[in-house]
Amino acid sequence: MARIIVVGAGMAGLAAAARLATRDNSVLVCEATDTVGGALGSWRYDDDLVFDTGAYTLTLPAAYRDLFIKTGSRKKSAAATLEDRLDLRPIDPVRRYLFPEGSRLDLPNASRGRLVAAFDEALGAGAGAAWLRVVDHGSQVWDAIRPALIEAPGAGGRELVRLLRTTAGRRALTPLRSLRQLASGWFATPGLFLLLDDYARQAGADDPRRAPAALAARVYLEQAFGAWRIVGGMHTLAEELGQRVLDRGAEIRYGARVERIERSASGAASGVVLEGGERIAADVVVAGVDQAVLARLLGGSAREHSYSAAVTTMCLVVDQADAPTMPHETVLLAENGPAMRVHVAAEQPSAWTVHIPATSDQQPEFDEVLGLLAARGIDVRGKARVAHTIGAADRAAATGVPGGAAYGPAVNSLRSALLRSPVRQPVSGLFHVGASARPGSGLSFTALSGWHAAELIRPRR
Template sequence: MARIIVVGAGMAGLAAAARLATRDNSVLVCEASDSVGGALGSWRHDDLVFDTGAYTLTLPAAYRDLFIKTGSRKKSAAATLEDRLDLQPLDPVRRYFFPDGTRLDLPNASRGRLVAAFDEALGSGAGAAWLRVVDQGSRVWDVIRPALIEAPGAGGRELARLLRTTAGRRALTPFRSLRQVASRWFDDPRLFLLLDDYARQAGADPRSAPTALAARIYVEQAFGAWRIVGGMHKLAEELGQRVLDRGAEIRHGARVARIERSTSGALSGVTLESGERIAADVVVADVDRAVLARLLGRQESEAAYSAAITTFCLVVEHNAAPPMPHESVLLAENGPAVRVHVAAEQPAAWTVHVPANGNQQPDLGEVLDLLASRGLDVRGKARVVHTITASDREAATGVPGGAAYGPAVNDLRSALLRSPVKQPVPGLFHVGASARPGSGLSFAALSGWQAAELIQPRR
């Protein structure tokens, strides 16, 4: 039995903790805050709950496998993901509002309906053009899934080997950006606005976003998009409970100050801010790479991070706005979109994500004017109950600048080769948005799985 400390109760840390505790290890999760889920945050106001992080689940198989593999063996036990949570497929996945007034409802997991929706909104041929991007994403997924996603410990060598193959080069187009590839198929500038939004959601500058990011478009279309009735925070709560059910401990208010090493350089445990030292054989760090560097006493090298956002939690008067889809995206000609999330069972609770401009706080009045210009006029009928700034996110997570999507993706390596799960320090493992395989809710579960397999393989 190994003594394992997990630093941070984010989704990747919880995923690793549940798997490792199931394998009869002594697991302690040290979490600085009073809740679990990390960036998968929520805010409560009276009887309303606002999802302030991710609010859509793609690739649910990652969590289905996690719950099955960590479930009780009793036949009567509610062990699977669907036993614990009510997952519902979204339709539409989201509604896009283009600057020219065009609206597009994105269908869920249907190529035929996707073509019809694009052609109706953007004109004949738009659907076929967008499917070319989806198919490019399919090629990307087919080559990276076995070589990098499902190969714990894979890294630069595997990527180099992949790029020596015809299929790898055709899928990843190492010398061409996603925009350059799509330009062969797109003749409508509105399609580029949509493509750019996907790039920004992955933490990339659309001008240089690598073609590898097309895999995210494919995964959403091929495996569908889902919501959790009651809010995405329920997934974090159920996973936290699964960790406890497997015999692990979650200690809240336990902020780790240092990861300790012995004189030989091997990992020996952690020291909390309170001064308490806890011995361990293995440490799994679910923190940003800049935080990991500080915990190791290293100087983090300068690195670019993705854009920051400000989140407004609004209570909207009953019947003040038209029926809302799960997510509405107000695309802009130049720059990031404004996103509005409204859960079906809580139509009064609006979570509005607004691009942050440095230290300048977005003006809510201007945001409401923008919503009104796209047909969502709630001016005078909405009140702010909570605001989360980029500084708030940085204070809570340690991510530089409060970046919404972790380290920036500016090339193929930064898209596919983030910080390695198995670190150079013996006994240290890194999971989460700035580790492999990358950012995103389902990738967090896969990151935790990779760590568990590298620590204690289960064949």
């Protein structure tokens, strides 16, 4: 039995903790705040309204299905699977895109035929076939990286080099071409480029012009495996996973901010020091934090990295009298720069979560936001009030992510897309999981990083 400390009760840390505790290790999760979930945040207005302030759509749910099955009770009567614990439903449309010139696209869920029809109707004949070229290229990317990098704990630069030495690997990853360059021969309308740029930014690109073509895999995954929501809010996924960690015999200690990762005389990770000076010994440390935070915990300075865009999140309470009926997600695409996003859960139509592009020192005003919405046909002036605001600086203070970046380190090259911080760190006994670790950002990928850590701590026989 190993003594394991997990730093942070975000989704990656919880995923690692649940798997490691299932293997009869002694697991302690140290969480600086008073709740689980990390960036998968929520804010409670009252007993009736809870706002998801982080992700509100799940793709590749198989990552969590496997996690719940592998960490569930062996009793036949136990509610062990993901669907036993949560009401997971497909979203249709996945989201609504509002284009600057006034056109609208309701993106169908996992249907190639309906996708072509929707794109052609919104953006003109041939737009659907052009978008399917991106989807199909993303399928090639996924087929290449899934066995070599995604499903291979410990894989890294060597595996990527081997992949690029093959004709199929080079054809799929197109290492010298950006996502825009890849699509330039397929797209005949500017609206398709705006849509592609939005996918790139959601994957972490701070400059879509440099986003690697490999990000087409994100478009494919959503189309192939569908987009899903959880009735009651995405935050319930974190709560159920936190409970699973406890059910497996691990401990979650709240208000336990880790100030330093200690190292033994040999240089191996040997435990942590909490704020206030308490020392806790361990055989293994799993750090579910941003790479900049990990560098600080090790007593060094973080390497210079660019980060993805920051956002300000406004939780609006909207009077439903004459208010527009909203889909699960609405994206207000912009000619230049990131989009504004509005999330409205079906069971809470008066709770709107609005994500607005921002910087740490320049926050949008409420009236300005309402004006931007009204200009795109979503007029709730006089019907909405701000219940809560989370600025970029608030996110930076809560997570340690530089600038409060919404999607972690920037993805502006093939390497930054596929080779984030290694799960097995150069420091013996130290493992890194989360959005800035391999295999990447997003709810499902961060859960997979927890699986990578668990497999590397106790490799498969």
